[in-house]
Amino acid sequence: MAEAAAPMLEVRDLEVHFPLRGSFAGRLVGRSSGVVKAVDGVSFELAKGEVLGVVGESGSGKTTLGRALLRLVDPTSGSIILEGRDVTRLGDRAVRMLRREMQMVFQDPHASLNPAMTIETAVGHPLRIHGITNDRGEIRQRVSAVLERVGLAPPEQYLGKYPGDLSGGQKQRAVLARAVILGPGLLVADEPVSMLDMSVRAKILELMLGLKRDLDLTYLYITHDLATAKFFCNRVAIMYLGRIVEIGDTAEIFANPRHPYTASLLKAIPDPDPARTIPRDLPRGEIPDAAQPPLGCRFHPRCPRAFEVCGWESRDLRDLLELRWAGAGEDRFESERGTLGDLEPLDEPSTHVRVPAAGGRSGADVAEMLDRVRADQPGEPFWTGVRSIDPSGTDAALEFHDPLDPALRPVGDVHVACHLYDEALLPVRSSLAE
Amino acid sequence: MSESPVLELRDLRVWYGSPRGAVKAVDGVSLHIGAGEVLGLVGESGCGKSTLGRGIMGLLPDGAVMDGEVRLSGENIVGLSGRRLRQMRGAEIGLIFQEPMTRLNPLMRIEDHFRETLKTHEPGLQKAEIRRRSLEALGGMGIPPTRFRNYPHEFSGGMRQRIMIALALVLRPRLVIADEPTTALDVLVEAQILGILADLKRNFGTSLLLITHNLGIVAEACDRVAVMYAGQVAEEGDARTVFGSPAHPYTRDLLRSVISLRTTGLHYIPGAPPSLIDPPSGCRFHPRCSNAMAVCADRDPVEMRAQSGQRVRCWLHGPETQIPAGGHDPLAREEIAVAEEA
Numbered sequence: 001m002a003e004a005a006a007p008m009l010e011v012r013d014l015e016v017h018f019p020l021r022g023s024f025a026g027r028l029v030g031r032s033s034g035v036v037k038a039v040d041g042v043s044f045e046l047a048k049g050e051v052l053g054v055v056g057e058s059g060s061g062k063t064t065l066g067r068a069l070l071r072l073v074d075p076t077s078g079s080i081i082l083e084g085r086d087v088t089r090l091g092d093r094a095v096r097m098l099r100r101e102m103q104m105v106f107q108d109p110h111a112s113l114n115p116a117m118t119i120e121t122a123v124g125h126p127l128r129i130h131g132i133t134n135d136r137g138e139i140r141q142r143v144s145a146v147l148e149r150v151g152l153a154p155p156e157q158y159l160g161k162y163p164g165d166l167s168g169g170q171k172q173r174a175v176l177a178r179a180v181i182l183g184p185g186l187l188v189a190d191e192p193v194s195m196l197d198m199s200v201r202a203k204i205l206e207l208m209l210g211l212k213r214d215l216d217l218t219y220l221y222i223t224h225d226l227a228t229a230k231f232f233c234n235r236v237a238i239m240y241l242g243r244i245v246e247i248g249d250t251a252e253i254f255a256n257p258r259h260p261y262t263a264s265l266l267k268a269i270p271d272p273d274p275a276r277t278i279p280r281d282l283p284r285g286e287i288p289d290a291a292q293p294p295l296g297c298r299f300h301p302r303c304p305r306a307f308e309v310c311g312w313e314s315r316d317l318r319d320l321l322e323l324r325w326a327g328a329g330e331d332r333f334e335s336e337r338g339t340l341g342d343l344e345p346l347d348e349p350s351t352h353v354r355v356p357a358a359g360g361r362s363g364a365d366v367a368e369m370l371d372r373v374r375a376d377q378p379g380e381p382f383w384t385g386v387r388s389i390d391p392s393g394t395d396a397a398l399e400f401h402d403p404l405d406p407a408l409r410p411v412g413d414v415h416v417a418c419h420l421y422d423e424a425l426l427p428v429r430s431s432l433a434e
Numbered sequence: 435m436s437e438s439p440v441l442e443l444r445d446l447r448v449w450y451g452s453p454r455g456a457v458k459a460v461d462g463v464s465l466h467i468g469a470g471e472v473l474g475l476v477g478e479s480g481c482g483k484s485t486l487g488r489g490i491m492g493l494l495p496d497g498a499v500m501d502g503e504v505r506l507s508g509e510n511i512v513g514l515s516g517r518r519l520r521q522m523r524g525a526e527i528g529l530i531f532q533e534p535m536t537r538l539n540p541l542m543r544i545e546d547h548f549r550e551t552l553k554t555h556e557p558g559l560q561k562a563e564i565r566r567r568s569l570e571a572l573g574g575m576g577i578p579p580t581r582f583r584n585y586p587h588e589f590s591g592g593m594r595q596r597i598m599i600a601l602a603l604v605l606r607p608r609l610v611i612a613d614e615p616t617t618a619l620d621v622l623v624e625a626q627i628l629g630i631l632a633d634l635k636r637n638f639g640t641s642l643l644l645i646t647h648n649l650g651i652v653a654e655a656c657d658r659v660a661v662m663y664a665g666q667v668a669e670e671g672d673a674r675t676v677f678g679s680p681a682h683p684y685t686r687d688l689l690r691s692v693i694s695l696r697t698t699g700l701h702y703i704p705g706a707p708p709s710l711i712d713p714p715s716g717c718r719f720h721p722r723c724s725n726a727m728a729v730c731a732d733r734d735p736v737e738m739r740a741q742s743g744q745r746v747r748c749w750l751h752g753p754e755t756q757i758p759a760g761g762h763d764p765l766a767r768e769e770i771a772v773a774e775e776a
Binding site: 057058167169170197198199200201202203205206224225226227228230231254264265266268269270271272273274275276277278279280282283284286287322323325326327328330333337343 | 478479566569572573575576577578579580581590591592593620621622623624625626628629632647648649650651652653654655673674675677678687688689691692693694695696697698700701702703706775
């Protein structure tokens with residue numbers, strides 16, 4: 001990416017953490033119940049005129065990221081530089097001024113418009129709020145012009161209507177009209193087409209491309225939908241659990257996805273190609289709790305190519321056993337579960353864990369059972385992370401490899417946060433990762 | 435098909451009352467699903483696909499009127515008493531909805547959901563047998579026995595949907611109706627659930643009616659597909675045939691408007707689906723159809739077989755004998771405004 005000029009937007013190490021409330025009693029005694037790291041160290045640049053896609057599943061932090069840029073939530077740390085100006089710590093007044101330059105479009109057009117306001121009032125509202133004009137004639141004229149621009153033409157037909165009179169696509173056009181009426185340079189669009197019918201999505205995306213061209217806009221396009229991102233964006237950033245795991249030119253990322261998460265997302269998109277069948281070799285499970293993210297790489301519990309140092313830990317053992325018991329008959333479940341004592345110790349993230357034996361069973365029984373499970377699962381990446389199993393009297397101590405947290409590093413023309421691309425780790429990598 | 439279909443709809447109509455007149459949400463639909471078959475029902479919002487699903491289950495709201503036949507293993511359930519319907523629901527038809535949390539009782543453990551379901555439909559069942567059947571159904575969906583006594587809120591969205599599926603399957607119904615079962619889920623979890631649904635037929639011989647707006651899902655999971663438009667089936671047939679060589683212009687345009695990884699240009703269907711109170715005359719798609727002919731605005735299309743084998747209601751496929759002189763002339767159409775859309 002050739003960026004001669006300074007980027008329009010520069011985000012550095014942005015973190016947005018939300019404190020967890022916890023119980024009333026807990027708060028009385030001042031016990032902290034932890035934080036959710038919704039955005040946890042995100043950096044990227046956005047050049048003028050560019051469309052950057054931020055792609056992720058629910059819980060990836062993509063929406064919080066967008067809201068933080070608009071200062072709809074306050075960043076915990078890091079910086080947001082808009083056209084050379086640090087907007088991270090602006091006061092309320094200055095934040096309002098900021099919104100002349102940066103606007104947001106939300107997913108749900110029904111919720112974005114006040115049902116009691118006519119389209120004219122709603123779309124003209126920013127002009128009043130920002131003190132641009134209070135003159136009714138001028139407001140009507142400017143609203144009409146922008147309605148025409150977003151395809152709500154002839155505008156006289158729409159000025160007096162209420163949101164309830166409009167279809168979903170028409171509402172989103174009105175929302176776009178309101179977003180551009182102040183002439184912002186940057187638009188953060190959070191899933192602008194996901195609530196619309198398939199046959200309308202293309203029209204709204206086409207409108208957004210037209211607006212970008214005519215009004216010289218720059219977009220941050222937040223979505224869970226890789227297909228629209230591929231069509232719409234110059235670059236994409238793939239997010240997972242508060243981090244960017246891969247970022248680069250759209251064409252390169254889609255042609256050659258490097259992060260196993262990106263690769264599996266691409267494989268999972270349903271496609272109306274009659275020759276396609278349901279992909280079976282997909283990551284198991286779902287995005288884990290952001291309040292207690294996995295150790296090491298946050299994707300490792302679901303990653304088919306994870307290896308020794310990716311962050312295997314106690315909680316992964318519990319998940320592995322439960323998944324096994326779900327598929328097994330009652331007999332095997334009773335016998336294996338009966339060997340183990342309380343599984344609670346496994347819920348605390350740790351690379352050293354003592355797996356207790358049930359009453360009347362010994363640590364050796366536990367170790368023997370775990371060895372049997374391991375032998376049953378030759379392709380299971382979890383076992384690469386287990387350094388040793390040491391039985392003692394009433395439990396078996398499991399030791400895992402030290403977890404490493406992958407940083408974004410350049411690989412080819414993109415940046416990827418994955419240990420598979422760290423050559424220094426080649427010697428410790430098991431063959432399963434290939 | 436040699437044996438009788440698990441589900442057969444004959445000329446089904448569902449009308450709602452509204453202040454502006456009767457809403458003909460489903461207007462003369464005939465379909466069938468054979469044993470172990472997966473039928474996809476697709477269309478834009480407001481085409482009547484969810485109403486059709488609810489009509490089959492007898493879950494229509496008060497004020498809706500249903501006419502025609504819904505034959506479940508041969509028995510017509512239109513007009514059956516509420517009691518008999520409740521017996522059939524669950525035992526013969528299983529239901530899976532979009533948002534599982536609205537169907538699971540937050541105050542009941544998973545175990546209790548299963549016990550209640552099994553006790554209601556099979557009152558004689560012993561405790562141990564209830565447990566065995568429940569764990570077997572849950573295990574098949576990847577829910578471990580250790581979570582049997584948990585509450586719904588302790589599960590993730592994908593696991594809740596798996597629990598819903600297990601709950602529908604524990605009664606071993608012959609037919610499962612899934613209404614947008616993956617719409618609230620992320621793409622990886624969606625693919626997991628689709629895999630499970632597609633396995634139903636292999637593992638249990640269950641038939642499935644999959645209602646969705648997502649054409650990609652249908653292509654991957656269904657044997658046959660029915661495309662609905664304005665309360666009617668526009669086209670129905672083998673999923674690969676319909677998606678590979680669509681016979682109805684609506685199907686073709688709908689497929690073209692899907693944004694997929696292969697999309698290089700944007701396509702859309704002009705205009706919006708019509709009002710179901712006062713639908714257009716003739717073919718209901720004619721005001722939006724780029725192939726519309728004079729006959730399309732005047733006469734209801736007749737069901738025909740396309741050359742590739744699917745059923746289609748479109749004058750492009752004839753019958754020629756019923757098209758009057760001049761009927762093939764291109765239809766002079768009113769211009770559709772840009773923002774005339776859904």
